[in-house]
Amino acid sequence: MRRIILLTVLLTNLAFASVKVDTTYSTAGAVAQKIGGDLVHVTVLGSPKYDPHFIVPKPSLISKLRRADLLIINGGGLELGWLPPLLRAANNAKIQNGAKGFLDMSHFVHMIDVPASISRAFGDVHAQGNPHYTTDPYVIVPMAKAIAQKLSQIDPQHQKSYEANLKKFTNEWQTYLNKLDAKMLTCKDKKVVQYHELFNYFLKRYNYKIYGTIEPLPGIAPSSKHTIELINIMRENGVKKILQDVYHERKTAQFIAAKTGAKVLIIPHDLGADGSKTLQEFYNKIANRICQ
Template identity: 85%
Template sequence: MQKIILLTVLLTSLLFASVKVDTTYATAGAIAQKIGGRLVHVTVLASPKYDPHFITPKPSLIAKLRHADLLIINGGGLELGWLPPLLRAANNAKIQNGRKGFLDMSHYVHMINVPSSVSRAFGDIHAQGNPHYATDPYVVLVMAKAIAQKLAEIDPVHENIYQENLEKFTKEWKKYLKNLDAKMLTCKEKKVVQYHRLFNYFLRRYNIKSYGTIEPLPGIAPSSKHTIELINIMKDNGVKKILQDVYHERKTAKFIAQKTGAKVVIIPHDLGADGSKTLQEFYNKIATRICQ
């Protein structure tokens, strides 16, 4: 009887094995949970309420990384300001760059806004291109496929389950995209400005033109001269929408809105940034607030 009980416990643990997955940001975490289902335990390292470039490297994050089987990063240089020292301190060989337990999602995405040259004179630019690709809802399918492949590599016993989850999620997401595309048809000829180039992928997907950013250069605080220039550009081109993220100061956007008659809308850059709990809710908020 004891042998039967022991065998049952071993089989159960094998069937419901938990792969510990750490993701740097919440959108990737939600996708990993969809693909892994009950076979994975997902931990998101960075709070979506803060600037994704500058997350505080808390000691608690070291403990999470130390026990991870898989680390999924955004890549494109987005984590360079905070992740490397945490990885060194965690000393987990499984999730180091180049190892089986490391997945850089930017390697699977076509990056845009790639600079022709890299210099501090151009602000805090990313050499590989704009790393905020997750704002494009179509990239979700690319991320899901890459995650499914990596989970199958780490946990080949459950490869069929990951593939089934991927197929189910892909079918559901394509249906969602069809509805979202229909909704975005109402947004033709929208004109916007952004604080930071956070939403270029979403805007590019739906042919929405951005006439500039409140930042004169990436990572550089707005100056009076640049603000006045942006106001004139908006007036000349009839731009009536300012896309403000959740973590930058809002005083400048409000000032510009007063001078141009534009509307400031808060747009989430990551799932949960302003309370969204699902992938659909996250992308719906982006779409609705740009189109309203």
């Protein structure tokens, strides 16, 4: 009987020992799980099926934030449309901006497409640059390092475990990157247009040329005038690939494809956006579809 009681106490202590980690999006959540292992409980707040700029601020998210020990955000202004009111309502001092349990991943990556000036005339631009950096598989390592460091600060008694997980994961990821790079070298047609500037980081990494976006400006719905101009640009330059994300309307892309002979390629912007369950599967789907 005494052994049963001791075992129950041990299991209870283990259950309460896990660090509760909230991430705003799935890719960061997968990295946090790799580094934290059994020592963390990861909750992803935003569904990858929807526009990451406008996650629905459900009341259930408040309770999740209220219990969190660590909040990992994408940053770069991507969460500004939905996260701040949830954080205020959660009233959790541990995960407020600037607190020990707050981690902005954009501080650990090189942001591109930083605007020279900010104006609503340029559409829904982000002052710090393009926030969709997780489409570049090379940002996974700096993200993992930042998460390991933060978990070690929050839970110093398990620092060695986090460091060991980081070393194992980064070695595995480098092996994966070598294979992905070799695959991308085989891609011949590197001309694309995209709906929204979601994939700039991946496209820049592998030397693709972007001939435009279906949106005339970021966050602005396509107009007839802009659509016709884009069709002409694609015809003049022989662009045969349209990168379509999972959450924008597809009718415009299909119309442009019919007029240009291009393919509409559905590309995931985040892990799980079209069913991927692992980081490797997520980036493989991007690579396989862009490389068609």
